[in-house]
Amino acid sequence: MSKHKRRPVPVFHHPIIETHCHLDYLKGEPLEDVVMAAEKANIERLITITVSPENLDTVHHLACAHPRVYGTQGIHPHEADNWHDGLDTKIRDAMRTSPNRLLAIGEIGLDYHYDFSEPETQKAVFRKQLQMASELDMPVVIHTREADEDTIEILKEFEGTLKQRGVVHSFTSGEKLARYALDQGWYIGFNGICTFKKAENVREIIDLTPADRILLETDSPFLAPVPYRGKENMPYYLPFVGEFIAQHKGLEVEEFLAQAYRNSEALFFRNSG
Numbered sequence: 001m002s003k004h005k006r007r008p009v010p011v012f013h014h015p016i017i018e019t020h021c022h023l024d025y026l027k028g029e030p031l032e033d034v035v036m037a038a039e040k041a042n043i044e045r046l047i048t049i050t051v052s053p054e055n056l057d058t059v060h061h062l063a064c065a066h067p068r069v070y071g072t073q074g075i076h077p078h079e080a081d082n083w084h085d086g087l088d089t090k091i092r093d094a095m096r097t098s099p100n101r102l103l104a105i106g107e108i109g110l111d112y113h114y115d116f117s118e119p120e121t122q123k124a125v126f127r128k129q130l131q132m133a134s135e136l137d138m139p140v141v142i143h144t145r146e147a148d149e150d151t152i153e154i155l156k157e158f159e160g161t162l163k164q165r166g167v168v169h170s171f172t173s174g175e176k177l178a179r180y181a182l183d184q185g186w187y188i189g190f191n192g193i194c195t196f197k198k199a200e201n202v203r204e205i206i207d208l209t210p211a212d213r214i215l216l217e218t219d220s221p222f223l224a225p226v227p228y229r230g231k232e233n234m235p236y237y238l239p240f241v242g243e244f245i246a247q248h249k250g251l252e253v254e255e256f257l258a259q260a261y262r263n264s265e266a267l268f269f270r271n272s273g
Contacts, residue, residue: 012243014254018235019215019216022048023235024055025221038236041238047104060097060102063098070102072106078114078116079117083124092132103268104166107143111145130162140167142166144177170191171188188205188214192233213263215260216245216260216264218235242260
């Protein structure tokens with residue numbers, strides 16, 4: 001019996017910026033092939049995100065080695081127990097070395113779904129990195145899961161100093177955090193989760209988020225959108241996410257993609273050359 005043929009990746013006229021992926025975690029295809037396939041899908045730029053002390057250098061290298069690839073520097077809440085003061089210096093030095101290639105501090109935040117790091121440690125490391133972003137005048141990429149109240153509490157501490165704000169990526173949190181973030185000038189990032197049958201909670205947040213506050217991401221290799229759910233996610237699946245959100249919000253796809261592109265440039269590329 002032949003396998004069900006999945007729909008090909010749609011290619012739209014307006015370019016897209018992939019605002020959150022993990023290129024160094026991809027296993028299914030060589031990186032050069034992935035970047036080329038993304039280009040064919042009219043994905044103009046890709047931002048690959050750090051999560052641990054071990055991949056800070058890797059992401060920095062990727063961002064400098066590939067013209068279409070950019071990066072971040074930061075420690076994920078799962079890795080908070082591995083934080084040490086030397087990482088503060090390392091991240092600051094990288095940002096000063098490659099200001100046009102490393103675009104944000106992230107991904108940082110809180111995750112209480114797993115207990116990979118103690119909540120108090122997570123909060124302390126989150127504050128340290130928000131302070132760093134404030135001092136460097138950099139935007140932030142936030143990961144938060146089952147930690148809405150503490151995320152809001154900590155972000156409130158930095159309302160006066162974190163000028164560029166950032167994005168709450170892969171949003172699966174509640175309406176209270178979404179409204180707080182939007183009121184404070186943050187963007188909200190959506191990925192393939194929004195296409196999942198049982199993700200009505202995410203689609204409700206899409207409903208209340210204005211198009212000019214939405215960023216598109218894949219979080220690849222995780223969370224592949226329908227019709228590729230269950231496969232290793234790839235940055236070049238991003239058009240499925242943009243198309244779905246546009247249709248869900250009743251917007252013309254090309255116009256929505258143009259708006260998402262402007263959003264991505266406004267947040268991440270304001271100071272890049």
